[in-house]
Amino acid sequence: MAFPEDSVGLVRPQMLHFSEPLTLACGRSLSDYELVYETYGELNAARSNAVLICHALSGHHHAAGYHSPEDRKPGWWDSSIGPGKPIDTRKFFVVSLNNLGGCNGSTGPGSLNPATARPYGADFPVVTVEDWVHSQARLADALGIQQWAAVVGGSLGGMQALQWTISYPERVRHCLAIATAPKLSAQNIAFNEVARQAILSDPDFHGGHFQERGVIPKRGLMLARMVGHITYLSDDAMGEKFGRELKTDQLNYDFHSVEFQVEGYLRYQGEEFSGRFDANTYLLMTKALDYFDPAAAHGDDLARTLAAARADFCLMSFTTDWRFSPARSREIVDALIAAGKNVSYLEIDAPQGHDAFLMPIPRYLQGFRSYMNRIAL
Amino acid sequence: MRADLDIIQEWIPAGSRVLDLGCGDGELLAWLGEHKRVSGYGLEIDPQNIAACLDKGINVIEQDLDKGLGNLASDSFDVVVMTQALQAVHYPDRILEEMLRVGRTCIITFPNFGHWRCRWDLASKGRMPVSEFLPYTWYNTPNIHFCTFKDFEALCRERQVRVLQRLAVDREHRHGLASRLWPNLLGEIGIYHVSR
Numbered sequence: 001m002a003f004p005e006d007s008v009g010l011v012r013p014q015m016l017h018f019s020e021p022l023t024l025a026c027g028r029s030l031s032d033y034e035l036v037y038e039t040y041g042e043l044n045a046a047r048s049n050a051v052l053i054c055h056a057l058s059g060h061h062h063a064a065g066y067h068s069p070e071d072r073k074p075g076w077w078d079s080s081i082g083p084g085k086p087i088d089t090r091k092f093f094v095v096s097l098n099n100l101g102g103c104n105g106s107t108g109p110g111s112l113n114p115a116t117a118r119p120y121g122a123d124f125p126v127v128t129v130e131d132w133v134h135s136q137a138r139l140a141d142a143l144g145i146q147q148w149a150a151v152v153g154g155s156l157g158g159m160q161a162l163q164w165t166i167s168y169p170e171r172v173r174h175c176l177a178i179a180t181a182p183k184l185s186a187q188n189i190a191f192n193e194v195a196r197q198a199i200l201s202d203p204d205f206h207g208g209h210f211q212e213r214g215v216i217p218k219r220g221l222m223l224a225r226m227v228g229h230i231t232y233l234s235d236d237a238m239g240e241k242f243g244r245e246l247k248t249d250q251l252n253y254d255f256h257s258v259e260f261q262v263e264g265y266l267r268y269q270g271e272e273f274s275g276r277f278d279a280n281t282y283l284l285m286t287k288a289l290d291y292f293d294p295a296a297a298h299g300d301d302l303a304r305t306l307a308a309a310r311a312d313f314c315l316m317s318f319t320t321d322w323r324f325s326p327a328r329s330r331e332i333v334d335a336l337i338a339a340g341k342n343v344s345y346l347e348i349d350a351p352q353g354h355d356a357f358l359m360p361i362p363r364y365l366q367g368f369r370s371y372m373n374r375i376a377l
Numbered sequence: 378m379r380a381d382l383d384i385i386q387e388w389i390p391a392g393s394r395v396l397d398l399g400c401g402d403g404e405l406l407a408w409l410g411e412h413k414r415v416s417g418y419g420l421e422i423d424p425q426n427i428a429a430c431l432d433k434g435i436n437v438i439e440q441d442l443d444k445g446l447g448n449l450a451s452d453s454f455d456v457v458v459m460t461q462a463l464q465a466v467h468y469p470d471r472i473l474e475e476m477l478r479v480g481r482t483c484i485i486t487f488p489n490f491g492h493w494r495c496r497w498d499l500a501s502k503g504r505m506p507v508s509e510f511l512p513y514t515w516y517n518t519p520n521i522h523f524c525t526f527k528d529f530e531a532l533c534r535e536r537q538v539r540v541l542q543r544l545a546v547d548r549e550h551r552h553g554l555a556s557r558l559w560p561n562l563l564g565e566i567g568i569y570h571v572s573r
Binding site for chain 2: 337338340343346367
């Protein structure tokens with residue numbers, strides 16, 4: 001099979017081992033760990049064209065291209081990464097990793113704990129956005145990248161991009177934070193808590209040590225994903241996609257049948273997700289979201305928090321995103337203006353809800369491309 | 378650069394911090410950044426204009442002026458500029474107050490509805506004026522709050538707003554003898570520099 005012309009084509013994940021201990025925000029440390037990542041494009045001689053992609057809750061290192069000619073789908077952000085795409089791989093060298101605590105190859109709850117020679121499971125330390133950024137900085141060091149041309153991410157990935165400008169101001173020239181927030185609202189945390197409780201109360205969870213028992217808390221993970229998925233779509237998008245359409249010819253007057261199309265869709269999403277994602281990773285990712293609040297250390301003053309940033313910023317949000325609404329992006333924009341930073345902000349009219357940041361929406365991709373184009377190498 | 382912008386730039390000190398309300402394609406900010414070390418932000422809602430601003434490399438914020446400037450701190454800009462947008466906002470008096478709160482001085486330009494051609498159209502034809510410069514009919518015009526120079530200055534007096542400088546120009550933005558002698562009749566566009 002031939003890959004599309006604007007695809008990065010066949011890509012291969014790579015692995016780096018880090019043996020210098022990493023002290024985490026929780027006080028614990030990882031004595032050594034591995035990070036799996038992919039790269040697209042070529043690093044230029046000046047090493048000035050590197051772009052870091054930060055993934056969201058259920059994301060991973062495989063952001064663009066294909067692992068084999070048989071792959072049905074490309075990487076999760078293929079709409080935005082490739083030759084001629086907003087993050088143009090003819091210009092940029094793109095690095096995309098799986099974060100610590102993940103379940104796609106980087107050290108996480110499913111990895112062997114060197115102290116016990118058994119899987120970490122629930123013993124894997126809680127990692128934060130700051131921890132991730134520190135681990136990403138070490139990846140940058142290992143790849144010989146002193147400064148990113150841009151750090152880019154959506155949702156939880158946008159939080160990492162923001163954190164980069166705070167933790168390593170001199171190492172980021174541009175920050176693109178899409179469909180994100182400076183911290184979660186109570187409602188956001190509440191949804192995460194429902195998801196966590198679904199997992200924690202699954203009898204197959206076994207306090208997080210299900211792996212050793214040879215089971216997975218499938219029902220819990222499925223429920224968690226179903227709740228999450230509802231919040232990623234807008235009311236309009238769901239109405240448009242499913243309405244009150246029935247899968248069955250008639251109502252069955254029972255609780256077991258999958259009657260409405262939307263029920264079938266959610267169950268399918270939950271089912272598919274529970275087969276490929278780790279429950280402990282899900283718990284960790286939601287905690288990283290909940291804990292993210294960089295302004296807390298600066299008297300809740302976001303402008304002061306971002307005062308030391310040296311990057312230029314581009315923020316984008318989507319009108320029907322109610323999980324990370326435009327108002328949340330505007331909080332960041334206002335703080336950046338107050339701090340006198342260079343910032344541009346686009347509020348894209350899109351019906352898809354939070355998921356819009358992954359979609360090829362023309363105005364979104366156009367703005368994204370224009371901004372990336374102006375990055376000097 | 379657009380002729381009115383060329384006049385405005387003279388009133389903006391080098392190195393100042395500027396907010397441009399309804400910044401269009403970003404021409405003024407781009408020029409000021411390049412020639413006068415001005416830093417600033419443009420507020421705009423038109424997607425095409427926003428795209429043009431991004432291409433020019435200026436800071437553009439997608440924001441509807443009718444929702445106010447409540448997100449911006451008082452006295453946070455040296456100059457707040459609004460060209461040819463006063464007549465298109467829902468509450469011109471409120472935006473004027475907001476501009477004066479956010480900026481130390483403000484520059485506003487707007488079309489003069491007291492110009493003789495507007496008066497002639499109304500007086501002779503009994504119809505709302507439609508011209509090359511204001512090409513809309515009354516039901517589809519984005520310009521919903523027309524005023525004359527006298528009206529605007531009356532508002533300034535009422536709100537204790539000081540007019541620092543004033544120019545009445547024609548559509549080519551020339552400020553000839555005619556518009557200096559009798560601005561409210563012969564000037565087509567007003568350029569006002571105001572402060573509190």
